[in-house]
Amino acid sequence: MPQNPAHNPIDNWLSLTSNEGTTRRVYEMTPDDKHIGNPAIRAIHGGVVTLFLERVAELEISKEESAPFSCVIVNTNVDFLRSAKLKPMFGAAVIVRRGRRLAVVNAKAWQDDPERLVGQATISLKID
Amino acid sequence: MSKQDLAQGESIADWETFGRLFVGSSHPLFSQLNMNLIHISKTGVVVHATIGESFKVSPEGPEANVGALTIILDSIFGLALFAHIQEMNPIATINLKTEYVGSPSVGLELKCNASCFAIEGKIARMRGEVCDVKSGEVLATSTGAFMIGTAGPSFFSRKGT
Numbered sequence: 001m002p003q004n005p006a007h008n009p010i011d012n013w014l015s016l017t018s019n020e021g022t023t024r025r026v027y028e029m030t031p032d033d034k035h036i037g038n039p040a041i042r043a044i045h046g047g048v049v050t051l052f053l054e055r056v057a058e059l060e061i062s063k064e065e066s067a068p069f070s071c072v073i074v075n076t077n078v079d080f081l082r083s084a085k086l087k088p089m090f091g092a093a094v095i096v097r098r099g100r101r102l103a104v105v106n107a108k109a110w111q112d113d114p115e116r117l118v119g120q121a122t123i124s125l126k127i128d
Numbered sequence: 129m130s131k132q133d134l135a136q137g138e139s140i141a142d143w144e145t146f147g148r149l150f151v152g153s154s155h156p157l158f159s160q161l162n163m164n165l166i167h168i169s170k171t172g173v174v175v176h177a178t179i180g181e182s183f184k185v186s187p188e189g190p191e192a193n194v195g196a197l198t199i200i201l202d203s204i205f206g207l208a209l210f211a212h213i214q215e216m217n218p219i220a221t222i223n224l225k226t227e228y229v230g231s232p233s234v235g236l237e238l239k240c241n242a243s244c245f246a247i248e249g250k251i252a253r254m255r256g257e258v259c260d261v262k263s264g265e266v267l268a269t270s271t272g273a274f275m276i277g278t279a280g281p282s283f284f285s286r287k288g289t
């Protein structure tokens with residue numbers, strides 16, 4: 001059963017918050033040891049980066065909706081551009097297309113510099 | 129075999145033991161997905177897993193965030209690649225494409241398989257899927273591209289190497 005994406009306990013697990021910036025919303029994740037993939041380099045697991053980008057996409061959709069709705073992710077295509085270290089990670093999203101039943105969102109993640117992405121994803125969502 | 133016994137580029141005599149260490153309860157992330165190695169060979173890996181409470185979509189229901197499936201798939205892709213190339217070279221995920229077909233639930237026993245279907249130069253191609261153990265229902269399928277021989281230490285690296 002699809003859920004309202006604005007109320008999701010996974011945000012606690014990701015330690016995820018959001019800020020209304022001047023030109024866009026920026027989401028922030030504070031990683032810790034439970035998010036590590038490779039213990040040798042203490043990098044955030046690629047699946048966790050993906051999960052963060054998916055949440056950014058869902059939350060961006062939910063903030064644009066005026067009426068109650070729910071959504072499910074159909075697919076995610078993610079590129080890993082740099083190793084994500086164990087420090088705050090930021091995300092932002094652009095809704096490429098919001099149709100009656102489907103939405104496509106581009107989401108990006110970075111750490112120290114928004115011009116040096118750690119990952120980017122295109123996420124398709126079915127909206128009810 | 130211990131985690132400290134493995135060096136970059138080293139072959140592993142006992143892949144089953146390595147596989148159990150890789151997905152085992154001592155890993156900070158994998159332990160939250162209760163991953164249990166079922167099979168490992170050059171041709172592929174099979175793992176059973178159950179998604180933990182932390183991945184719930186809402187406090188009320190059992191539905192889990194589908195991103196947990198990508199965490200599992202990315203993880204076993206790495207393990208399957210190590211087993212395929214029969215070496216502990218550093219690897220990195222380049223890209224993942226995951227189709228979420230069904231809704232996973234917290235506590236549901238999952239069967240997760242992964243294999244390497246092509247290597248060209250330093251690029252390995254992986255594919256896998258996650259199914260409900262009892263019903264056989266496919267919950268997610270994924271393909272991915274990995275780079276072999278990246279900079280930095282491999283998964284279990286001796287200190288100083």
